[in-house]
Amino acid sequence: MASISSNLLFIAFILYLAxxxxxGGSIKVKKDSNEKKTTTKWGQIAVxxxxxxxxxxxxYFITRWIASGHAPVSNMFEFTTFFGMALVGAFIVIYFIYxxxxxxxxxxxxxxxxxxxxxxxxxDISPLIPALQSYWLYIHVTTAAIGEAILAIxxxxxxxxxxxxxxxxxxxxxxxxxxxxxxxxxxxxGFVVVSSGFSAAGYHEKFNWIDKNDNQVTVDxxxxxxxxxxxxxLLTKGGFQPWVEMPAIVNAKKxxxxxxxxxxxxxxxxxxxxxxxxxxxxxLKPLVKNVKLDFVDEISYRSVLIGFPVFTLGGLIFAMxxxxxxxxxxxxxxxKEVWALxxxxxYAAFLHLRLSKGWHGKKSAWLGVxxxxxxxxxxxxxxxxxxxxxxYAGS
Amino acid sequence: xxxxxxxxxxxxxxxxxxxxxxxKILDEQADKNQLLDxxxxxxxxxxxTYNKTIIDKIWNFFSSxxxxxxxxIITLIASALGTIFPQKMYIDQxxxxxxxxxxxxxxxxxxxxxxxxxxxxxxxxxxIAMIGISLVICSLDRVIPLYKALKAQKVTRHEGFxxxxxxxxxxxxxxxxxxxLVKEQLQRKRYHIREENGNLLAEKGRFSRxxxxxxxxxxxxxxxxxxxxxxxxxxxxxxxxxxxxxxxxVPETGEKFYIHNNKFILQTYDKNKDKTFAQALSKAGEVxxxxxxxxxxxxxxxxxxxxxxxxxxxxxDYKIRVNHPLSFDGxxxxxxxxxxxxxxxxFSLMNKQTNQTYGDVKIDLYNPKETYDLGKGYSVKILxxxxxxxxxxxxxxxTKSRDPNNxxxxxxMYTPDxxxxxxxxxxxxxxxxxxxxxxxxxAFRGIDTKNVSGFVVRKDSSMWVIILGGIIFMIGVVxxxxxxxxxIWIQRKSGQVWIAGHTNKNWYGFKRExxxxxxxxxxxxxxxxxxxGKNKEEG
Numbered sequence: 001m002a003s004i005s006s007n008l009l010f011i012a013f014i015l016y017l018a019x020x021x022x023x024g025g026s027i028k029v030k031k032d033s034n035e036k037k038t039t040t041k042w043g044q045i046a047v048x049x050x051x052x053x054x055x056x057x058x059x060y061f062i063t064r065w066i067a068s069g070h071a072p073v074s075n076m077f078e079f080t081t082f083f084g085m086a087l088v089g090a091f092i093v094i095y096f097i098y099x100x101x102x103x104x105x106x107x108x109x110x111x112x113x114x115x116x117x118x119x120x121x122x123x124d125i126s127p128l129i130p131a132l133q134s135y136w137l138y139i140h141v142t143t144a145a146i147g148e149a150i151l152a153i154x155x156x157x158x159x160x161x162x163x164x165x166x167x168x169x170x171x172x173x174x175x176x177x178x179x180x181x182x183x184x185x186x187x188x189x190g191f192v193v194v195s196s197g198f199s200a201a202g203y204h205e206k207f208n209w210i211d212k213n214d215n216q217v218t219v220d221x222x223x224x225x226x227x228x229x230x231x232x233x234l235l236t237k238g239g240f241q242p243w244v245e246m247p248a249i250v251n252a253k254k255x256x257x258x259x260x261x262x263x264x265x266x267x268x269x270x271x272x273x274x275x276x277x278x279x280x281x282x283x284l285k286p287l288v289k290n291v292k293l294d295f296v297d298e299i300s301y302r303s304v305l306i307g308f309p310v311f312t313l314g315g316l317i318f319a320m321x322x323x324x325x326x327x328x329x330x331x332x333x334x335x336k337e338v339w340a341l342x343x344x345x346x347y348a349a350f351l352h353l354r355l356s357k358g359w360h361g362k363k364s365a366w367l368g369v370x371x372x373x374x375x376x377x378x379x380x381x382x383x384x385x386x387x388x389x390x391x392y393a394g395s
Numbered sequence: 396x397x398x399x400x401x402x403x404x405x406x407x408x409x410x411x412x413x414x415x416x417x418x419k420i421l422d423e424q425a426d427k428n429q430l431l432d433x434x435x436x437x438x439x440x441x442x443x444t445y446n447k448t449i450i451d452k453i454w455n456f457f458s459s460x461x462x463x464x465x466x467x468i469i470t471l472i473a474s475a476l477g478t479i480f481p482q483k484m485y486i487d488q489x490x491x492x493x494x495x496x497x498x499x500x501x502x503x504x505x506x507x508x509x510x511x512x513x514x515x516x517x518x519x520x521x522x523i524a525m526i527g528i529s530l531v532i533c534s535l536d537r538v539i540p541l542y543k544a545l546k547a548q549k550v551t552r553h554e555g556f557x558x559x560x561x562x563x564x565x566x567x568x569x570x571x572x573x574x575x576l577v578k579e580q581l582q583r584k585r586y587h588i589r590e591e592n593g594n595l596l597a598e599k600g601r602f603s604r605x606x607x608x609x610x611x612x613x614x615x616x617x618x619x620x621x622x623x624x625x626x627x628x629x630x631x632x633x634x635x636x637x638x639x640x641x642x643x644x645v646p647e648t649g650e651k652f653y654i655h656n657n658k659f660i661l662q663t664y665d666k667n668k669d670k671t672f673a674q675a676l677s678k679a680g681e682v683x684x685x686x687x688x689x690x691x692x693x694x695x696x697x698x699x700x701x702x703x704x705x706x707x708x709x710x711x712d713y714k715i716r717v718n719h720p721l722s723f724d725g726x727x728x729x730x731x732x733x734x735x736x737x738x739x740x741x742f743s744l745m746n747k748q749t750n751q752t753y754g755d756v757k758i759d760l761y762n763p764k765e766t767y768d769l770g771k772g773y774s775v776k777i778l779x780x781x782x783x784x785x786x787x788x789x790x791x792x793x794t795k796s797r798d799p800n801n802x803x804x805x806x807x808m809y810t811p812d813x814x815x816x817x818x819x820x821x822x823x824x825x826x827x828x829x830x831x832x833x834x835x836x837x838a839f840r841g842i843d844t845k846n847v848s849g850f851v852v853r854k855d856s857s858m859w860v861i862i863l864g865g866i867i868f869m870i871g872v873v874x875x876x877x878x879x880x881x882x883i884w885i886q887r888k889s890g891q892v893w894i895a896g897h898t899n900k901n902w903y904g905f906k907r908e909x910x911x912x913x914x915x916x917x918x919x920x921x922x923x924x925x926x927x928g929k930n931k932e933e934g
Contacts, residue, residue, distance in 0.1 A: 002671075068671055098903065124675035127664045130686050130717035212497065249498060294926055298903050305876045305900070312872060317865050326718050328729040328851045329632075330861070333514045334485075335478040345471040349464050355607075356434070356460035382478070 002125060005063040008056050009081065009115075015053030016088065016112050022046030023105040027287050043101040047092075050104065054092060057085045068125040071138040075126050076383060079141065080118030083379065086142075086149035087111045090303070094153050098299050102291055106156040113185060116192045136322035143314025144340070148375045150307030151347065157300035158368030160288050164296070165362055168282035174362075175281060181369060182280040183269055190264025195257070198223045205239035207232040212248040219253055223260050227252045254384065297361055300368050301354060308347050315340040339378040346374055405547065408540075410444030413437030415547035418556030430924060431559045433897055436548075438540035458536035463529045470522045477513035480505050484512075527618050530611045538608045545601060550591035552884055552895075560884075562896035562906070564921030569892040573916035577885065580912045586883070594886040604899065606875020613868030620860030631726070631854035638736065638847045642693070642707075645852055648726060653693040653707055659733050659846035660687040686730050687716045688848040692723060715850070725854050732849035737799045739843035742821070744773060744808060747836050753810070755840060760799035772811040775837070779805040784822050792820070808835045881905055883912070894921045 026043035039047070061082065064072040072078040091107040128137070159181070166174045205221045209229035219229055228234075228242025229252040246252040276283045319340065320330035331337060350367045353359040359367070399407045405416035412422040413436060420431075431437070442458035445451045456462055480502060486493050490511050494502035509516055557563060578595065581588060586597035624630035631647040637656040645652040662685040666676045669684075676682060693707035713721045720727040739759050743752040754769030760782065768774045779792075784803035787793040792803065803822035809815075813834060820827040821837050881898045894913075898905040902923070910920055 122675075122678070124678070125671055126675040126679070127669060127672040127682050127684065129683055134718040136718075292926075295903065298901070302901060309869065309872045309876050313869060317869065320865075325720065328720065328727065328731065328853050332484075333477065333482055338474050338478050342471050342474050345467050345474070349467045349471070352460050352464050352467070357464070 147311025155372035158365035187265025191261035410439035610871025617864030623857035
């Protein structure tokens, strides 16, 4: 069952990848067809592939659930994969409201990156600790992820808006930050490429080191150590000698992974820039030529409107009900809780700015981007960097 | 202040921008060429009208959405600051030591700024309170005039009002049958239709306009609910440790409820049995599967005199597990933690030279006996018992607490060859013979442990208020997000048919709906004047 499950996930990934190419094709072909809302052949194939991929990933989800006996949303790999699936699902819903394949061209790569990122974490089926043994695990986590996924659509739409609206003939803060967003996406790809590369090569090196409580411990690096642990002593013969030694309070292994991802990202980004000979933002511009700014602005706003209540319900209300049952208090200022509150406050501010201050267009699009950054921070940094009740142990 | 009478005859309160009834522009300063600002229907808001007294100024400050957004953003940033390092409640060392030791200088500064307990700081609570005030005043400032304006609106609208709607179009003429068809199609789309002198107003989803105010009411109720726990008696949060086999009074229940702990159970996943998780378990090691206390809940029946043992009546058996608290009479008892305690120690009376033993002594650490008779003239007397042994400042042995964390004894061993007895001081890993060399000793044999269940006892009488607030908030936010207020005006003006449309959001869907409503008629789709203006600008 577990192997069927991972095969289905792999099939879904391939289908999403194919769909992305078809979305690209549907834009190119559209040029010569007349401007009306009819979806091109390529576009129809792309949507079909997306739906089949989604069903396949749903199959992954169900079979893994059967295999493990609990909904697969209990560790970093499972949750992030589910978030990717929810993003595709949210796109399918929004697509059938607005019928624009361009949104697919921007959403699917993000979903692909998220799923690829997820699969860099341990994929073992893990047991549930007592606090997680509750139906509320399924209800709370899935609803929160779906809410965040719908909110993420506003990021994709906002990106389209910015690519179209920002003047690429000059360089200013806007082109700079748009390019930073692009670079960040490339860096995630860099992380995936570098870690699967070293993992395929089976790279390992061990260190003895002294932690902040003066205990000697060993650590296993899966990438060559650029930043070595505090008073680290390389145990593996022929292993890579670290360039810099970190103090005990810094997690040298995680920092090392970040540095390698940045190297990978910079490398990929430079190649892309060499091939394109202009900013990624500028290179994407022809793709968005035919879309109306007001139209994507509305999609971006609408997805916040649809996602906000879902996120409130899943990320805050269901979360509080469960916390009350498991930990005897509905709110405990655990970092994950606080970041859910921050996400909620941010989108509340977004809605107020939009409704009362008239923040439409570029401002609104930038807010969509920042909102997604907050969601990702809550997913990645709060789980892996800030320790708390919600951190997925060991991954 | 003077009310303003519009040419249509409607009397508007002072400060009104658009006549509540016909929509004529009353504020002379409004730009004649721009599209109308339809927010709050151009109604007279207190904050936009009065600015003289202190109360006006405070009202205007808190009624500003700009201020509200700033409060939200400041709270957001403050909340984020609190997650940089763990909060005080999640650390198990004194904060003055912990932060500097774990995080160096930054940690020290963090602690000195009081960020270790940020969410209970006066300024954080002040921020939340200001958001609360802002919610109330913002809502009142808008909802009342908005309600009045929407209630007073007439079917026939002023020309200027129609012309300056975002969706507007003119048809030279229309056949009656076209208008009848449009009316039918509007009804099919569930529009509520009002007619007057051949003019028509189709409206739907007005209730969605109340969504924001309803969710703000929900939030206020929620915030009040969270504040209610500061009222004495509303909120109980106590830790309770109960040893296996013991009965304890449940705190803060007015000596009414008792809980007896039959057994504490800790289960872990087994690599060999839980095969699905074998791989994960081999990496993670021991993973807990269940924390459970089998308990009996008792209620005191009748009053007992002080010092008398309470008469207990059994209420129920229950297995308290994580996620499955025991709930009764507004209280909930949660499985929160556990620990193991020494419960008994066993010693053998032994001849130091021959290593021959003369019987075992098992000492119940909560209730040691004075003398243990081993028969045949051998016996052991406990002269003194220190459950939690330490040397006091004067060098005398003493005990820190009554819990047997580090038991020590002064024994007197009586044997046939030493009938007067020998004295020995025995603590963990140390034996002192204060009166010279003994012939016998108390040899350590083993320990018994007992589990102690750690419970949390909670009562939250304000919970229903919090739940009510949450439900009202969700209703309001769904109402405001998933529906929209749409209006279509079809009016005869100087022999033409004018069509104007307004929605508070989701213009794309609204335009498609108007297309279907006008389908099959000669009436043309009104133009999106905002879009048209933009297209001109964009070239």
